[in-house]
Amino acid sequence: xxxxxxxxxxxxxxxxxxxxxxxxxxxxxxxxxxxxxxxxxxxxxxxxxxxxxxxxxxxxxxxxxxxxxxxxxxxxxxxxxxxxxxxxxxxxxxxxxxxxxxxxxxxxxxxxxxxxxxxxxxxxxxxxxxxxxxxxxxxxxxxxxxxxxxxxxxxxxxxxxxxxxxxxxxxxxxxxxxxxxxxxxxxxxxxxxxxxxxxxxxxxxxxxxxxxxxxxxxxxxxxxxxxxxxxxxxxxxxxxxxxxxxxxxxxxxxxxxxxxxxxxxxxxxxxxxxxxxxxxxxxxxxxxxxxxxxxxxxxxxxxxxxxxxxxxxxxxxxxxxxxxxxxxxxxxxxxxxxxxxxxxxxxxxxxxxxxxxxxxxxxxxxxxxxxxxxxxxxxxxxxxxxxxxxxxxxxxxxxxxxxxxxxxxxxxxxxxxxxxxxxxxxxxxxxxxx
Numbered sequence: 518x519x520x521x522x523x524x525x526x527x528x529x530x531x532x533x534x535x536x537x538x539x540x541x542x543x544x545x546x547x548x549x550x551x552x553x554x555x556x557x558x559x560x561x562x563x564x565x566x567x568x569x570x571x572x573x574x575x576x577x578x579x580x581x582x583x584x585x586x587x588x589x590x591x592x593x594x595x596x597x598x599x600x601x602x603x604x605x606x607x608x609x610x611x612x613x614x615x616x617x618x619x620x621x622x623x624x625x626x627x628x629x630x631x632x633x634x635x636x637x638x639x640x641x642x643x644x645x646x647x648x649x650x651x652x653x654x655x656x657x658x659x660x661x662x663x664x665x666x667x668x669x670x671x672x673x674x675x676x677x678x679x680x681x682x683x684x685x686x687x688x689x690x691x692x693x694x695x696x697x698x699x700x701x702x703x704x705x706x707x708x709x710x711x712x713x714x715x716x717x718x719x720x721x722x723x724x725x726x727x728x729x730x731x732x733x734x735x736x737x738x739x740x741x742x743x744x745x746x747x748x749x750x751x752x753x754x755x756x757x758x759x760x761x762x763x764x765x766x767x768x769x770x771x772x773x774x775x776x777x778x779x780x781x782x783x784x785x786x787x788x789x790x791x792x793x794x795x796x797x798x799x800x801x802x803x804x805x806x807x808x809x810x811x812x813x814x815x816x817x818x819x820x821x822x823x824x825x826x827x828x829x830x831x832x833x834x835x836x837x838x839x840x841x842x843x844x845x846x847x848x849x850x851x852x853x854x855x856x857x858x859x860x861x862x863x864x865x866x867x868x869x870x871x872x873x874x875x876x877x878x879x880x881x882x883x884x885x886x887x888x889x890x891x892x893x894x895x896x897x898x899x900x901x902x903x904x905x906x907x908x909x910x911x912x913x914x915x916x917x918x919x920x921x922x923x924x925x926x927x928x929x930x931x932x933x934x935x936x937x938x939x940x941x942x943x944x945x946x947x948x949x950x951x
Contacts, residue, residue: 546749547665550738554661555654557739564653568646575643578636584624591617592813611820612811619807626801629794634787641784645777652773652949657737659946663939664734669750670935671723671730677927678716678723684899684920685713691906692913705913712917754937756882764871764948772867772949778860785853792849795842798834805829867947874944881940884933888926895919895926 555561592615599611625632692709695701735742742748769775808815808824816823902919905911 542745542747543743544749545742545746547662547751550665550734551658551661553740554657554738558653558657559739560653561650561657564646564650568643568650571639571643571646574639575636578632578639581625581632581635584622586620586622588620589618591615593617609820612818614811615809616811616813616815617807617809618815619805621803621805623801623803625799627797628799629797631791631794634790634794638784638787638791641780641787645780645784648773648777648780651951652777655773655946655949655951658951659942661734661737662942663946664730664737665748666751666935666938666942668727668730668734669748670931670939671727672748673931673935674928675720675723675727677924677931678720680927681920681924682713682716682720685709685716685917688903688906688913688916688920689713695909700909701913708913708917712920751938752934754885754934756885756937759875759878761872761875764875764944765868768867768871768948769864772947774863774949775860775867778856778863781856782853782860785849785856789846789849789853792842792845795835795838795845798832801831803829803831870947871944874940874947877940878937878944881933881937884929885937888930888933892923892926892930895923899923 595611595613595615598609598613600607600609602608689706689709689712692701692706696703696706731742731748734748804827806824806826809821810816810818810823899919899922902911902916906913906916
């Protein structure tokens with residue numbers, strides 16, 4: 518029975534993937550990091566708050582279409598009763614205490630298209646703020662992707678530096694052994710020791726650079742990455758042909774930045790309409806009910822009617838304001854002209870960013886295969902050179918040159934490999950892709 522229980526326990530341990538991998542370090546995936554960054558980003562939360570505020574502006578401007586109700590109450594205490602003289606005889610026509618209240622309902626009829634234009638401007642403003650939020654999402658996502666691959670690259674370069682330091686340590690030990698046996702010169706040993714000292718310094722710099730890249734990634738995520746967390750790596754690169762003109766067209770059509778500029782120009786058209794509303798008269802209808810009396814409820818009036826109702830049509834036209842309306846209209850037209858120029862500049866900047874990222878993609882794509890071949894050749898060269906030195910066929914100088922060549926080839930390979938993904942992330946950021 519004991520053997521059967523032990524067998525069942527063994528099978529359960531093998532079947533449980535979490536238990537089988539308990540000794541491994543926890544993995545942090547790129548998708549998890551993106552979700553964390555989007556949740557913690559203050560830039561995105563700020564953009565969301567601004568967008569929500571802009572949506573409230575729509576509600577505020579929509580209210581201008583609807584009638585507005587108001588109430589008013591007043592009380593006055595007169596020093597003497599009001600009177601009129603008729604035939605020289607004073608006749609009292611009112612009380613000392615005057616209470617008055619009224620209810621009114623006012624509906625704008627025509628405002629020179631100002632109300633409609635302000636409402637349209639509010640809707641466009643909310644759409645612009647939403648585009649700004651989307652742009653922040655694009656920025657955070659792509660910045661995190663760039664930082665992710667930069668951290669992976671820095672970690673790889675750190676490993677290259679550590680391998681180089683380990684290999685040169687072994688070579689220094691071999692050179693010291695050969696020198697003790699009188700098989701090589703002290704100069705060879707000094708070269709090995711000097712190269713090892715340089716490699717140790719380079720290893721420390723690479724280690725610091727890796728820590729900085731990891732810290733920057735954590736800063737973008739909005740929280741510190743645990744030291745034992747392993748970043749999900751991407752070693753396979755699938756390249757695909759990209760046409761530059763098609764990328765230009767995509768950026769021009771889908772970039773949130775350029776869409777914001779186009780909507781901003783539309784909003785300024787409505788702002789011009791609002792400014793031009795000063796050229797037109799305004800019409801409004803007001804309905805009012807009022808009461809006047811000597812008591813607080815204004816229900817007692819011994820000298821006249823205590824209540825009344827009215828409907829008033831009001832037309833107002835400010836036909837001369839010393840050129841104020843024309844100046845406001847001109848100001849809005851100049852604002853539109855300035856925004857048009859900023860739009861052109863933004864288009865050129867995005868076009869330049871797209872081209873730069875596209876060229877970087879071409880360079881890294883063409884470099885990956887060559888760098889991979891160079892790394893394999895450098896590895897084989899190092900293997901052969903090291904064997905030759907073990908047999909005292911070559912000098913320490915050739916070994917050090919071979920090791921430098923291998924270290925550079927390894928670095929070039931990883932720079933090309935991760936550089937392609939970094940360039941792709943920069944391209945997608947310029948295109949406005951999420």
